[in-house]
Amino acid sequence: MSLAPASDIVGTQKSRGRPLGLLLVALPVLLVFWMVIFPIISAVVTTLWQKGSDGQYGLSLRTYQFFFSDPYSLSNLWLTLWVTIVAAIILLVVCLPIALYLRFAKSRLASYVQGLSIFPLFVPSIILSFAFIRVLGPNGAFDIILNALHLPKIRTPYLTPWGPLIGLVWDHIPLTVLILLAGLGAVSDASIEAARDVGAGRGRLLWHIILPRIGNSILVALSFSVLGIFSAFTLPYVLGPAAPEMMGPFMQRTFRDLYDPDNAITQAVISFFFCIAFGLFYVRSVVKNQRAR
Amino acid sequence: MKRRDFMISASAATAGAVLLPKMAFAAANRIDWYTSSDQNIIDFWTNIIKPKFEAANPGVTINLVDASDSAGLQAIEARSLAALGTNSDPQADFFEGSEARLPAGALDKGLYVDFSKENLSNYSKLNPLANDIPQNITYRGSQVLLAFDTTKLPADKAPKTWADLVAWIKANPGQFIYNRPDKGGSGAGFVQRAVYEANGKDPSKFKVENYTADAGGKALQAGFDLLKDLAPSLMDQGAYTSGNTQSIQLLSQGAVTMIPAWSDQSLSAIKQGVLPDTTALVQLSDLGFPGGFTRNNIPVNGVNKALAIKLQDFILNEDIQSAVITELGGFPGVSWDYVSKDLHDKYAALIPTSIPVFPAGDWSKALNDGWYRNVAPNVDRSK
Numbered sequence: 001m002s003l004a005p006a007s008d009i010v011g012t013q014k015s016r017g018r019p020l021g022l023l024l025v026a027l028p029v030l031l032v033f034w035m036v037i038f039p040i041i042s043a044v045v046t047t048l049w050q051k052g053s054d055g056q057y058g059l060s061l062r063t064y065q066f067f068f069s070d071p072y073s074l075s076n077l078w079l080t081l082w083v084t085i086v087a088a089i090i091l092l093v094v095c096l097p098i099a100l101y102l103r104f105a106k107s108r109l110a111s112y113v114q115g116l117s118i119f120p121l122f123v124p125s126i127i128l129s130f131a132f133i134r135v136l137g138p139n140g141a142f143d144i145i146l147n148a149l150h151l152p153k154i155r156t157p158y159l160t161p162w163g164p165l166i167g168l169v170w171d172h173i174p175l176t177v178l179i180l181l182a183g184l185g186a187v188s189d190a191s192i193e194a195a196r197d198v199g200a201g202r203g204r205l206l207w208h209i210i211l212p213r214i215g216n217s218i219l220v221a222l223s224f225s226v227l228g229i230f231s232a233f234t235l236p237y238v239l240g241p242a243a244p245e246m247m248g249p250f251m252q253r254t255f256r257d258l259y260d261p262d263n264a265i266t267q268a269v270i271s272f273f274f275c276i277a278f279g280l281f282y283v284r285s286v287v288k289n290q291r292a293r
Numbered sequence: 294m295k296r297r298d299f300m301i302s303a304s305a306a307t308a309g310a311v312l313l314p315k316m317a318f319a320a321a322n323r324i325d326w327y328t329s330s331d332q333n334i335i336d337f338w339t340n341i342i343k344p345k346f347e348a349a350n351p352g353v354t355i356n357l358v359d360a361s362d363s364a365g366l367q368a369i370e371a372r373s374l375a376a377l378g379t380n381s382d383p384q385a386d387f388f389e390g391s392e393a394r395l396p397a398g399a400l401d402k403g404l405y406v407d408f409s410k411e412n413l414s415n416y417s418k419l420n421p422l423a424n425d426i427p428q429n430i431t432y433r434g435s436q437v438l439l440a441f442d443t444t445k446l447p448a449d450k451a452p453k454t455w456a457d458l459v460a461w462i463k464a465n466p467g468q469f470i471y472n473r474p475d476k477g478g479s480g481a482g483f484v485q486r487a488v489y490e491a492n493g494k495d496p497s498k499f500k501v502e503n504y505t506a507d508a509g510g511k512a513l514q515a516g517f518d519l520l521k522d523l524a525p526s527l528m529d530q531g532a533y534t535s536g537n538t539q540s541i542q543l544l545s546q547g548a549v550t551m552i553p554a555w556s557d558q559s560l561s562a563i564k565q566g567v568l569p570d571t572t573a574l575v576q577l578s579d580l581g582f583p584g585g586f587t588r589n590n591i592p593v594n595g596v597n598k599a600l601a602i603k604l605q606d607f608i609l610n611e612d613i614q615s616a617v618i619t620e621l622g623g624f625p626g627v628s629w630d631y632v633s634k635d636l637h638d639k640y641a642a643l644i645p646t647s648i649p650v651f652p653a654g655d656w657s658k659a660l661n662d663g664w665y666r667n668v669a670p671n672v673d674r675s676k
Contacts, residue, residue, distance in 0.1 A: 072666050133539070138528070138548030159532035242473050242533040243669030257475045257661050 040272065047266045063266035075244040077270070083165050083236075083246060084229045088222050090169050091176050095221070098173075099180035100210070103187070121174040125167070129238035132167055133158055163239030164246065168232055172225040179224065183217020184210070216285045223282040227275050247271045324355045324597050324604060328389040329366035330587070333561065335359055337621050338389075346607050353600055363390070371396045373592040374404050386595035387604060393428035393590050400428065406591040411602050415609035418627040420586070422648050429588040432608045433617045434624035436584025436648050437482030438574045440544060440559045441551040454579040455490050459519075461551075463526045468550040470528040470543055473669070475661040477537035482582040483553040484664055485651040488516030494580045496649035504655035513660055517667040524668065533669060544568060553582060556643065560622030576643055583649045586626060 050060040067073045095117075102114050120128075135141045137158040146153060157163045187210050195209050233248035240246060245253070247267060255264035328334060335357060343355045360366040366388060373383035374396060393405045408416065409427035423431040439458070441451060445468075452458040462469045472480030492498055492512050499512075524531035528549050534540045540552040541559065545568050554562075554574075562568040576582070591601045607613065614625040615632050618640065625632050629644050637644075651657065 072670070075670070130542075133542060134546075137546065138543065139546045156529065159529060159534065238535050238539070240535075241669075242535075243665055245665075253475060253665075258658055 043265050043269050043272075047262065047269055050262065063262050064270075066263065067266055067270060072243070073250075073267070076247060076250045079161060079244040080230060080247045080271075081274070083161060083168070084226055087165055087168050087172070087229050088226050090165075091172055091225050092218065092222065094169065095173060095176040095180055096218075099177050099184055100206075102177070102181055103184040117177045118174045120170055120172075123171075125171060125234040126238070128167055128171065129235055132163070132239055136163075136166070158239060159241050161241060163241075164232065164236040167235040167239055168229050171235065172228060175228075176221045176225055179221040180214065180217055183214035183220075186217075187213045216289060219281055219285045223278045226278045230271060230275055230278070321596065322353045322600065324353070324386045324600050325358065325384055325595070326355050326387040326389065326604075327358045327360045327366055327369050327385055329360055329363040330390040333557075333621065334390070337616075341616050341620060342608060342613060345613070346604060349607065350600075350603070355604070363392075363395075366391060367396050370399065370404070370590075370592075373594065374399055374402065377402060377404055377592075377594050380594075382596060383592055383594055384596075385592060386597045386601040388590045388592070390587050391429075391590040392588055393426060400426075404592055404594075406593055406598065406602065408602075408605070413602070413606040413609070415606055415627065418609060418631045420626060420628045422645070423586040423626060425586075425588070428590060430590075430605060430626075431586035431588055432605070432613070432626035433621065434584065434586040434626060434648065435555055435557045436576070436624065436645055437479050437486075437553050437582035438556050438559065438576050438643065439551055439582075440541075440554040440568070440572055440574050442544065442547065442569075443571045443573045445550045448573045448575075451573065451575045452577070453575070454577055455486065456579075458577065459523065462523055465550065466526040467528050467530075469526070469552070470532060470534055470540060470549050471553050472534040472536055472540050474664050476535050477540075478584075479537045479540060479553045479555050479558075480533065481651070481657075481660075482584065484516070484520065484660060484668075485583045485649075486577070486580070487519045488513055488651075488660065489580060489583075489649065491515035491519050496580075496583075496651075499652050499656055501652040501656070504652075504659065506659075509656065509659055510663070513663050514667070517663060520664070520668045541568060544572070556584070556624065557622040564622065574643060576645055581645045581648055583651045584645075585648065585650045586624075 047063050048059060048061070049057055050062060052058050052060060098113065098117050102110055102117075105113075123131075133140065136156060138156045140156070143153050143156075157166055191209055192205060195205055200208070231248055232246065233252065236246035237249045237252075240249070251264050251267045251271070254260050254267060326338070328338075338355075338357055343357065347354060360369050369385055370388060370391070373385050376383035393400055399405060405428040407427045408430045419431065420434070423434065439451070446461075452461045471483040474481040474484040488499075489496055492515060503509075527533075528543070534543065537555060537558055541554060541562055543549050544552050544554075545562075556574065559568065559572070559574055563570065563572050589605060591598065591605065595601055609627055611627075611631060611633065614627050615636055617623045617625050618632060618636050624645075629637050629640075651660070
């Protein structure tokens, strides 16, 4: 991959190009500060600097103490972490074979498979939710097929933690496949043929040649989907159980129904710190990548 | 003109129109109408009330504006309240789906018309169940009912009291589901009915201003205990849908036999074929599920106040009140004696003798959160 087109945008003349480049970058940087960094700081300050019982503002960990001592809030957090981790594992198991197939297959069929695996990208999650109820819900299409084959009904995943889990995995397949596929582009045919020539089997090929080259992509793909799943709202809202809730619906309910912005923001800050941990993986791998260049 | 030039001039013109200082005044003979209700109500006004009223009053128009939700409507009302202080034009004449006690201070400052003093020709016909403060006036109501599948449960065997309902749910495990109380009124109505049941079936114990964490918490807990007892017999051993529509979907898929549902929503679902013809509705006779009447308010400082009052009187006519039942699937704001006899007889089974209304504010808040913490968590749903 060449960097030439990107440097062309800035202009070939260095003296004129630099301020223009900074100007182009200024907008996103300002936006990030205004719409992301500032709200984060403001949220953290709001939750820590609160009015005490004496009416004076002061440093207080009250809302955090409540969250971490409230079994209901904690069970919501555990559910969110469980869904996120299980979904990430399933995504990897499902998407890696698809990506490997798409990388090495040369047939026409491969392009159809690619189209199909990208398809969920174009389905809004609210539509997905109601389609899910009709297909996997009780007496849905899946039950009807099972019934036609004289098989027993399944216990529907609708309104259990598996509901949003299945929906979220389906929703995140395209992004994961695309990122893995991009990573697999770095594996050259020559290195694979060389390994084959010295007698490497498929398993060894995957383990010693392919995986080491795409470790970074796997990390990036996982951190992207983890960030998306952790903060998911629509699918857990429509498909998930009433309790425990995932953090997205829980925050919204605390804010809108209980008129309790302090606790809602506290939940948001806690979610944010979990996401930051995953985000650091991504940033680290990007930095490592750039240093390698 | 080249397309590019056209685009440039067109966008410049649009930008100019937006940027010009906007000076709007309420027009004479144009009733500025705002609502907090859903699209089906706006459609009802657009297609039925507006043409009829404008035909009956030549030269008068109704300007229908969707204020989106009650927070949106209150923002417009707050503007009227501010205009009252400065004697300026509020540009609003009629609020549908409103509440005279809001925004705070509106009642004290006399923002709204007192209908008992306005000599409405239909005022005496109003359903006494809808009685409230005279600044609130209604024209339609809705209540939560039980909707059920008559192919699985014959209509004559449908439960008529809370005790029958509980017995039926326990005898038919997995055939009943209600939605989370904060996600839709039908589930909220069911939960509120359980709380009434546990407190001597006396809705008068629950008033907007009398919630206390101690006594209120106990009253609610008794209701939650009834619901916890029911949970293992619900669909999937205690699943709760996330809205009115999802419950109706499960009923239409035949996944459950009975759900609590809004009267207007289920009647229109049956009419549209979303629910099959074999769906029947029943109300409990010992104490109905809560519901309510939609309130309208008219600000005293609207330019078209007299016309707005005329409009309120107009929508209480038999013609519109019958349309509320047939077109909207709602309940009339007037007593059932003042709608056509055919309709009266057709809906006889559903005519409520009382429509309890659960208080908003602290009670609802405690009810919703308490339900999530006490009823919703299932220790073991795998059995």
